Amino acid sequence: MWFIAEEKERLIGIGILGSDKPGSCAEIVSIFVDRDWRRRGLGGALMQCLEREVRARELQALYVGSNENANAVGFYRSAGFEIVCLMDPSVVWIPGLETTITMAKRL
Numbered sequence: 001m002w003f004i005a006e007e008k009e010r011l012i013g014i015g016i017l018g019s020d021k022p023g024s025c026a027e028i029v030s031i032f033v034d035r036d037w038r039r040r041g042l043g044g045a046l047m048q049c050l051e052r053e054v055r056a057r058e059l060q061a062l063y064v065g066s067n068e069n070a071n072a073v074g075f076y077r078s079a080g081f082e083i084v085c086l087m088d089p090s091v092v093w094i095p096g097l098e099t100t101i102t103m104a105k106r107l
């Protein structure tokens with residue numbers, strides 16, 4: 001499921017929720033905000049839409065696999081996420097495993 005933000009019929013933000021994990025958590029596949037629209041609360045608003053949906057599904061947590069960039073980590077931290085898993089740096093050379101951080105939030 002996804003939520004989008006538009007301005008004059010132009011896509012300026014998107015939040016994508018993946019399928020639920022058995023045992024009651026949901027994955028954020030991506031949240032992306034157009035460069036010109038960042039730091040204006042749009043990412044936070046998209047996050048609220050995702051959290052509302054996860055609560056409606058009666059799931060207890062949200063998690064996201066993020067790369068180690070300060071933008072994403074700062075954003076998720078400000079939304080109440082914490083780092084729950086760090087990949088061993090000795091294996092991050094494996095193609096397709098660039099994601100190095102898992103962050104999660106209890107709802």
Ligand SMILES: CC(C)(COP(=O)(O)OP(=O)(O)OC[C@H]1O[C@@H](n2cnc3c(N)ncnc32)[C@H](O)[C@@H]1OP(=O)(O)O)[C@@H](O)C(=O)NCCC(=O)NCCS
Binds near residue numbers: 032042045078079
């Ligand atoms: C991460 C991203 C979605 C944030 O969207 P945004 O609309 O700028 O977020 P908001 O304006 O709602 O920011 C909410 C809070 O998050 C934190 N935050 C946002 N961007 C940040 C940054 N670059 N560095 C540190 N903290 C940041 C701040 O605490 C911010 O509150 P403040 O502006 O009052 O200080 C956006 O920067 C983006 O699309 N980045 C590229 C894609 C990406 O990295 N997506 C996440 C991984 S899937």
